[in-house]
Amino acid sequence: MSEKPEESGYWAANIRIVTWCLVIWATVSFGFGILLRPLLSGIPVGGTDLGFWFAQQGSILVFLALIFFYAWRMNRLDREFGVDEQ
Amino acid sequence: MDQFTINLLFVGASFALYIGIAIWARAGSTSEFYAAGRGVHPVTNGMATAADWMSAASFISMAGLIAFVGYDNSSYLMGWTGGYVLLALLLAPYLRKFGKFTVPEFIGDRFYSPTARMVAVICLIVASVTYVIGQMTGVGVAFGRFLEVSNTTGLLIGAVVVFAYAVFGGMKGVTYTQVAQYCVLITAYTIPAIFISLQLTGNPVPALGLFAEHQASGEPLLMKLDQIVRELGFAEYTAHHADTLNMTLFTLSLMIGTAGLPHVIMRFFTVPRVADARWSAGWALVFIALLYLTAPAVGAMARLNITDQFWPQGTQGEAVSVETIETDPAYAWMMTWQKTGLLGWEDKNGDGRIQYYNDANPAMAERAAEAGWTGNELTRFNQDILVLANPEIANLPGWVIGLIAAGGLAAALSTAAGLLLAISSAVSHDLLKGQLTPNMSEKAELLSARIAMAAAIAVATWLGLNPPGFAAQTVALAFGIAAASIFPALMMGIFSKRVNNLGAVAGMLTGLIVTVVYIFLHKGWFFVPGTNTFTDADPLFLTVQSTSFGAIGAILNFAVAIAVSRVTAAPPQEIQDLVESVRVPRGAGAAAADH
CATH class of the missing domain: 1.20.1730.10 (Sodium/glucose cotransporter)
Structure with a gap:
């Protein structure tokens, strides 16, 4: 084991990425899909509104993008801090 | 070939496939049992x-x-x-x-x-x-x-x-x-x-x-x-x-x-x-x-x-007749699903038709009274049958x-x-x-x-x-x-x-x-x-x-x-x-x- 992840800043960088990803995760599902739907009701999508689209399809597509982004970003972060698997 | 035989064939073939793969892949070591994903x-x-x-x-x-x-x-x-x-x-x-x-x-x-x-x-x-x-x-x-x-x-x-x-x-x-x-x-x-x-x-x-x-x-x-x-x-x-x-x-x-x-x-x-x-x-x-x-x-x-089937002439027209349900091949699914007890209908007002509507909604009362409906006649539709009946x-x-x-x-x-x-x-x-x-x-x-x-x-x-x-x-x-x-x-x-x-x-x-x-x-x-x-x-x-x-x-x-x-x-x-x-x-x- 090299130096502790806390001291190197690796863990703090990870927490920052996770936090931002979870903010987006909550915004598209609980936000656009449920709580903020009235605000999006003016934007029509195929016979209904954008909030309905986010609740039934959009959020799932964003979830996919988030997981792949996180995997790519973290695997790069591992190498930057030299903590990747060799 | 009737539907029952076709179902049997498909289910049987898929099961044979899983068992075949299980036997083929089983030759591996017991550690593969625990580490299913390793090397995959x-x-x-x-x-x-x-x-x-x-x-x-x-x-x-x-x-x-x-x-x-x-x-x-x-x-x-x-x-x-x-x-x-x-x-x-x-x-x-x-x-x-x-x-x-x-x-x-x-x-x-x-x-x-x-x-x-x-x-x-x-x-x-x-x-x-x-x-x-x-x-x-x-x-x-x-x-x-x-x-x-x-x-x-x-x-x-x-x-x-x-x-x-x-x-x-x-x-x-x-x-x-x-x-x-x-x-x-x-x-x-x-x-x-x-x-x-x-x-x-x-x-x-x-x-x-x-x-x-x-x-x-x-x-x-x-x-x-x-x-x-x-x-x-x-x-x-x-x-x-x-x-x-x-x-x-x-x-x-x-x-x-x-x-x-x-x-x-x-x-x-x-x-x-x-x-x-x-x-x-x-x-x-x-x-x-x-x-x-x-x-x-x-x-x-x-x-x-489903709504179209019960209202073949549109929601303002006549509902489907009991006779159609019992004889028309397009409604055969209702007859087969009825056997499971998960689907049921009843001609409550005796007009020979099955009216499917929301009888709990007071807004429907007027139309129901006018047309002589006495309640929703699609008495049972278990939601779990929908995908399989679809x-x-x-x-x-x-x-x-x-x-x-x-x-x-x-x-x-x-x-x-x-x-x-x-x-x-x-x-x-x-x-x-x-x-x-x-x-x-x-x-x-x-x-x-x-x-x-x-x-x-x-x-x-x-x-x-x-x-x-x-x-x-x-x-x-x-x-x-x-x-x-x-x-x-x-x-x-x-x-x-x-x-x-x-x-x-x-x-x-x-x-x-x-x-x-x-x-x-x-x-x-x-x-x-x-x-x-x-x-x-x-x-x-x-x-x-x-x-x-x-x-x-x-x-x-x-x-x-x-x-x-x-x-x-x-x-x-x-x-x-x-x-x-x-x-x-x-x-x-x-x-x-x-x-």
Whole structure:
């Protein structure tokens, strides 16, 4: 084991990425899909509104993008801090 | 060839395929049984995870719940996919680095406490058995239709098949069987959806067809659907009617529960590297999303087709006649599903027609009085039959109907078998071998695993005779229990060095007990009808229904664990070092079981 992840800043960088990803995760599902739907009701999508689209399809597509982004970003972060698997 | 023979052929052929693959792949060593995913590409592992995870709830039940409720049940779609974000970001890579095989092992080691491991075993068993009840409900529907017997007989036959299937052995461990099951399941789900989407909108992609134009009327499909359900007195399909607090908590509960279910988490223990654990979660969601993006289209289009069948001249015209239902081949599905007891109609006003409308809506009273209707005459339509009946309703060819029967059974059986194996390994490996009788022989361990499996399926079948809801609703209760008990302990074990043994045990027990009691107060003790004190229509706490309470249970779990840890001693240094090491990928060896 090299130096502790806390001291190197690796863990703090990870927490920052996770936090931002979870903010987006909550915004598209609980936000656009449920709580903020009235605000999006003016934007029509195929016979209904954008909030309905986010609740039934959009959020799932964003979830996919988030997981792949996180995997790519973290695997790069591992190498930057030299903590990747060799 | 009649439909019954075609169904038999499809189901038989798919089973032969799984068994063939199991025998072919079985030649490997016993360690392959435990490390199912090792050396397997993340894409393949993702596909197997998707098969393991998508059950009767996703396949048979979910689209039906969306069809009859509309937007308000979007929670299932967001909840059962959003959980993978939590899994990928908060648990999977760290649990892989930890390098053990079961969830109770991680909890026992991280919280340096055999008691914590025992409590985790109990949480796991309660959540998994509840989950199996939901699967049995789905299996009962599928076998009932496919063998043309009553739902209860179908359930009992299904129990025997699931038991044989799970005992048959390491099938769950054989990743390639699950890959085959995924292929059967996704083909069976999408082919009818493509046909129906083409019929209604001309668009071959159901997910796009949902937002496309309805060819017969020239209006957008969802607008047309809103209009016809409104004219029959039902709630508009795309509108928000549900209580917002409950809908939010329900979605959250399903998300946290997804990330807390032992048989899904187990998959990430055994991928080759930490980096692969991150990719695997993404690939699993790709394969899950193929079904989840299609499901809302299946629901909306089926609702449109069903309404059209009952009102062939439009909602303002005459309803379908009893004679047509009994003789027209387009209505043959109603005659066959009637045999299962899950579909029923009654010509209450004796006019020779079946009026399907919402008789509870006062706005319909005037039209009903004028036309001489005396109530909704479609007296019984179990929402769980929708996906399986869908190809028949749309008059698709016989082989498509056979295919969907095979797909529904693949979904239910793969998950039920996976859960039974998780239960039996928790009992024999974590509880007996790990705690009570450490010196037991391999043979005795295997025997106790089989007994645990038989007991679990007996309990699940018995409780499944009075299911607390439709398959997906029962499964939602299981997710609530997993959310309230297992997920918080795992997350705190990784993200906090301060949470200690006492805190974790107190937190898990609080989450589990409060959630289970809340469920029993609303659904009846052990789901026995009539023993409930409250109903989900008028719940105990604000507007929170029993299916949504898992999120609150999880919050209580976190709060209690942190509070108790604050006032008791910090974990010893070696445990804090363990947490440090779990947080970085470097040094991850192969996963190892203490066998």
